[in-house]
Amino acid sequence: MTNYFEKLKLLSTKAYAPYSNFHVSAICLLADGTEVKGVNIENAAYSVTICAERTCLAQVYTLGYQKKDIIKFFLYTDSNQQGSPCGTCRQFLWELLGHDVPIEIYNQKGDSYVTTMQDLLPYGFTKEDLE
Ligand SMILES: [Zn+2]
Incomplete structure (x- = not known):
């Protein structure tokens, strides 16, 4: 069984976060077993x-996968608190990740919880809102 906490923690060391020193990593698990990874990338x-x-999900789509291929999303924050996606990411995930796909979120102590986009953004903006 894959230890996603250790994978995420190691992956978070690749984050480029010289300003906040807040390291975050994400792994998208796909139905074919592929793991697509992402870290936060800061800028002056x-x-x-x-x-x-967003770096993780953008790569999923870049590789030719889509929403239907994603079976689980893992997130890690280098924090003692339980993290959660920011508002911008919630909207991004709402469009590109199935609303019932489990999102397992770890902090640096290994504490975790599982949520879904349905819980994180119950009234997300969709293309239907543009009509
Ligand atoms: Zn975000």
Whole structure:
């Protein structure tokens, strides 16, 4: 059985976070067993910083996979607190991740909880809202 906590913790060391020193990692598990990874990438112009959730999911789609291929999403924050995706990532995930896909979130102590997009963003904005 894969120890995602250890994988995520190791992956988080690859985050580029010289400003916040807040290291975050994400792993997207796909139905074919592929694991797609992402970390947060900061920038001196803070607003162009990108979170681990978005670097991970962007890569999933870049590799040719889609929402239907994703069976689980893992997230790790280098924090004592229980982390959760920021508002921008919630909207990003709402569009690109199945709303009932389990999202398992770890902190640096190994504490975790499982949630879904349905719980994180119950009234997410969709393309239907554009009609
Ligand atoms: Zn975010």
